[in-house]
Amino acid sequence: MPKVSICIPTYNQTFYLKFLLDSILEQTYQDYEVIITDDSTDFMVKEFVEKYDFNGRLFYFKNDVSLGTPGNWNECLKKATGEYIKIMHHDDWFSSNTSLQSMVNILESSPEYELVFCGCNNILNGENQLYHYIRDEQLTILKSYPELLFKSNAIGAPSVVLFKKTKILFDEKIKYLVDVEFYMHILKSGKFACTTEPLINIGGSPAQVTHSVINDRKKLIFEYSYTFQKVEYNKSTFNFYFDAFWQLIERLNISSVNELVELGWQGEIPPFISHCIYGAKLFNLLKKVKGARLIKPIFYFYSINRTY
Numbered sequence: 001m002p003k004v005s006i007c008i009p010t011y012n013q014t015f016y017l018k019f020l021l022d023s024i025l026e027q028t029y030q031d032y033e034v035i036i037t038d039d040s041t042d043f044m045v046k047e048f049v050e051k052y053d054f055n056g057r058l059f060y061f062k063n064d065v066s067l068g069t070p071g072n073w074n075e076c077l078k079k080a081t082g083e084y085i086k087i088m089h090h091d092d093w094f095s096s097n098t099s100l101q102s103m104v105n106i107l108e109s110s111p112e113y114e115l116v117f118c119g120c121n122n123i124l125n126g127e128n129q130l131y132h133y134i135r136d137e138q139l140t141i142l143k144s145y146p147e148l149l150f151k152s153n154a155i156g157a158p159s160v161v162l163f164k165k166t167k168i169l170f171d172e173k174i175k176y177l178v179d180v181e182f183y184m185h186i187l188k189s190g191k192f193a194c195t196t197e198p199l200i201n202i203g204g205s206p207a208q209v210t211h212s213v214i215n216d217r218k219k220l221i222f223e224y225s226y227t228f229q230k231v232e233y234n235k236s237t238f239n240f241y242f243d244a245f246w247q248l249i250e251r252l253n254i255s256s257v258n259e260l261v262e263l264g265w266q267g268e269i270p271p272f273i274s275h276c277i278y279g280a281k282l283f284n285l286l287k288k289v290k291g292a293r294l295i296k297p298i299f300y301f302y303s304i305n306r307t308y
Helices: 015-023 044-049 073-081 099-107 135-142 178-189 209-213 218-227 237-252 259-263 271-286 292-307
Strands: 006-012 030-038 057-061 084-087 092-094 113-124 127-132 161-164 191-203
Touching: 006 015, 006 073, 006 099, 015 030, 015 044, 015 092, 015 191, 030 044, 030 073, 044 057, 057 073, 073 084, 084 099, 084 271, 099 161, 099 191, 113 178, 127 191, 178 191, 209 218, 209 271, 237 271, 237 292, 259 271, 271 292
Parallel strands: 006 030, 006 084, 030 057, 113 191
Antiparallel strands: 084 161, 092 191, 113 127, 113 161
16 A cells, blocks of 8 residues: 555646656655546546656546546545645645655654645746745744634645544545534644745636636635535634624625525524625725724624623
8 A cells, every 4th residue: 555645636737747756756755655636627647647658656536427626636535545634735845856855754753744735836928927935924823723714825736735544534525615614623623834835836727616706706606605514613713704704705795694695695694794795885984994903803793792
């Protein structure tokens, strides 16, 4: 059994996939298998992969029917046999030949660690547009409160993580928050480690799921409300959910609770959501007035006192 399963869910592109497969072949760490599950509409990926020789360590599977994301991710996880899982999206690749070794070393530095993540370079049109890494203040909070991720995905895309194999799968009802929900599950039951070193390059494919959801009000309201129904919050974690919904409501210009219902809100709407709506509307109305920045904390303290 290999130590690491490099899981690559693919779909209709080989340009970045070449970068990924080439970067895997260059890795100094060699105790791995490569699992490719192909959701493509043709055999382009299959024909491309056949050009590679991984000495029997590459296993390609063409899905009988399209599974979509994250169904294809889960299919890849189910076929993995390694002790550790390294998801690599088909448009991401290792930034150096020691990336995988570094992540394995960190994960194995303590038996308590269930997951390790790293920094990354966001690449667009062949140029590094942004270096993403977790900030010190975020790291401090995340160690105690995985709920931070609901407000802000401080970890990043799935390609930046390596984790011990688990029975937990990605929730196939969501796409935008699917990695956040997955991380929160794992971090609730185990500890993590990280490095800010950019061990992964994230490709800027226009077909990324994020681009298809980021401005879709119905999908965003569904995903945030659906994911919210699955969590438990208390006085210590209330601020993460309050901040997340305040930002979402302000960005989507939500004007009423009825509008949330019309957009497909899932489950009960707690009172603090109404407070976020009224507070965000008041802030937008008075944002040029001196002291307007106090509106949000005032509504926050009102909400938490009404909740607890």
